[in-house]
Amino acid sequence: MISQDATIRDIAVERPGATAVFRRHKIDFCGDGGASLWQAALQRGLSVSELQAELNDLAAGHGDLPADPDGLISHIISRYHDVHMAELPEALRLARRVEAVHRAKADCPHGLADHLALIFDELQGHQHKEEAVLFPMMLQGGAPMIRFPIARMLAEHVDVGEQLDELARLTTDFTPPEGACTTWRALYEMCRKLDEDLREHMHIENNILFPKFV
């Protein structure tokens, strides 16, 4: 039974599937996450008891996430780092095409390709720091100074969250306009998946992996 005083962060960690519920209700779980369930419900104008019931229907436990840091790190790299790097260039290609073909339309997502290029660029640097510096330190069992790279990564995750907010703005919440072509629809679907994957990725690092070392 989930308490109304439990924090969003704790619920996201303890209930697999809770992040999908939070995403649906636009409750931030990967950034701050420190609000209690009742505070978050109040902020979003939702019924706290309905939200609580929805979360209680989810099975308890950690889901399929590996419990040990080594397994968790390999999971993060293969399920998130590699997937973002494979999918972002394709989204960027589609965005360039949509912006070129539909540039005269009022609802054309002007600036989307440049924004995806920025996300790709910054994420590449961020993930490189994790894979070359932070994760190897963790695999060696951690050290007192590990709090510095962790603090840096947390700050960069805040920037990524802001970039995702801008992505949602540019794509009117990942909703293509009436009558949009297949490329346009596919592009927005890729952006929606990127948003989902990146938020889940940062949640696992912020709330599950990093706390094992600080």
Ligand SMILES: [Fe+2]
């Ligand atoms: Fe990462």
Ligand SMILES: [Fe+2]
């Ligand atoms: Fe990260």
